[in-house]
Amino acid sequence: MGVTISDVAARAGVSKTTVSRVLNGKGEIRENTILKVREAISELGYVPSAGAVGLARGTTQMIGMLVPDMAWAWAGIVQAVVETLETEGFGLRMLTWNRGEESLRRLGLQVAAKSFDGLLVIEPEGALGYITELHEAGLPVVLIDDRFHRPGFPYVATTNREGGEQAARHLLDIGRRRPLVVTGPEAFGCTRERLGGFVDVYANAGIELDQRRIICGDFLFDRGRSAVAQALADGVEFDAVFGHNDPTAAGVLAALHEAGLRIPQDVSVVGFDDIELASYTYPALTTIRQPMREMGAAAARLLLDHVRRSPEAAPSCIIPTNLVVRGSTLKPSSN
Template sequence: MGVTIGDVAAHAGVSKTTVSRVLNGKGEINKNTVLKVQQAIAELDYVPSARALAFARGSTRTVGMLVPDLAWVYSGIVQSVVDTLEAEGFGLRMLSVSRGEESLRSLGLKVAAKSFDGLLVIEPEGALEYITALHEASLPIVLIDDRFRRPGFPFVATTNREGGAQAARHLLESGRRRPLVITGPEAYGCTRDRLGGFVDAYAAAGIEIDPRCIVWGDFQFESSRCSVERALADGVEFDSVFAHNDPSAAGVLAALHAAGREIPRDVAVVGFDDVELASYTYPALTTIRQPMREMGEAAALLLLEHVRRSPEAAASRIIPTSLVIRGSTQQPHSP
């Protein structure tokens, strides 16, 4: 059995009524008493029923958004969420887990105090179990781009596997038969999906990718640059590179330029995500567009449906990727 309001009251040395008043923000309560109750909630990891709190206090017209440390990567999602919520008359409260367990305890206190009506999550590592517990306690939650596995609550994701296949088909149509793949972190579901779709598309064309041409990466510019340098030094033959995100692809371009390889004549390069950087590399980067803004809008609207207890609320949504062709795979036409 989970922690109850009675457990919190006993731990804080107050009555259950006092705990309830702190949770619901009702009545005048001594500041020291409030602090004792909040400390008890944090120490016991108490997760109150969001449904009961909503009934007691009504809507805050505010949505929380939990983001990982590298929130800038998801700026398109965040801006779309802000725009969508604003149009619906809701505000946004940004949260992070940069301090690990301390941040999760702080999140628990904010849920306990009913600081927001629902939670959007760009999944921070190690927090899924805690977030699931909040959902099971009736807090409306929507996960954006789950990287590991399908959660037990609503999510908005994209077609990572099909995106990998789109990259492969484009390279195959361009006559590229010897690709080098710079992946993302091996533990990420999106990495496995992007690699699986890419490898399967080449297999369907009768081409088995040399295991030496699959390099596990970390989504970072510098490591990708070094990976390409090592491949060149080791004499690995490749006529194209599929990098699992755009910063990695930028690192690939840097290494190829330094080695005197002409892009795309000697080596074609495809990235993934279509972040702003992709338009400003030289040459501009062909990439698989992950629909960040559409995902943010869909997630915000889906969460509001669940906050409003709409009977038509969808379980989840999948928004497809698309290929964006630029100069890193396509030679400019001569005048």
């Protein structure tokens, strides 16, 4: 059995309440008492649980965060969450949603143990119903989402439709009238929004995109590559490609290079997200920037407002995308 708060209290010769007060930094305690408690903690190797730390103050000062996995794609969001929470004196407890029911069971145990004061969630595929139940049971929850979930609790999202419109307007501005689109998965709301915005802008310019120009993708490099290779093999003429995320667009670039086409002179390419990869492709990728860090920081602040029951807490927050122009659409200088 591990060291308990009772063991610390016995070693220091104080009550458990006094140990809790020292852990929480609450109340006036004599300096020599604090020293004795800290020495006992050090000697026994006691690691206080979130529940123990929260005994006196009624809060753990911890926020839970549920992510699909630990992939690099969430790095910007997580870093912004950590920085925002640390500024407010909160810590972060990471949980992944990559083992289905086992992950949900683990989350349920953490909630039952009151291990954190609120929960941030990214893309809870298959778990949204359970997360909603937690919210309805009183747990403050905020969803960080770019796939157009609109749950019955606060969320932070971005402007996918407007991002698709921005991509289309940019391509039209540089004279590209025969675009190819490699989408994300059809089931995702963000795919429908990005495609809808893009198609509508072209339609308003008098250009209808037939189905041969819209290829279903999966947000992966290989699909971007194979989609363009297939379009070329089928004789589809195009002077631009809009990939629904940056890995897809990077695959598009690879296929165009392999076909001997010049970028952007023959074909211009636009991605979506502005992840680090976008700066390192050749040429560097023009893309629609999804504000990952801003979304993470906004979600953390929104959740803390709800944890603190602030009357100023907003119901939700939407942060706009913006166009980042690089070499995949910008013609090199002739000088």
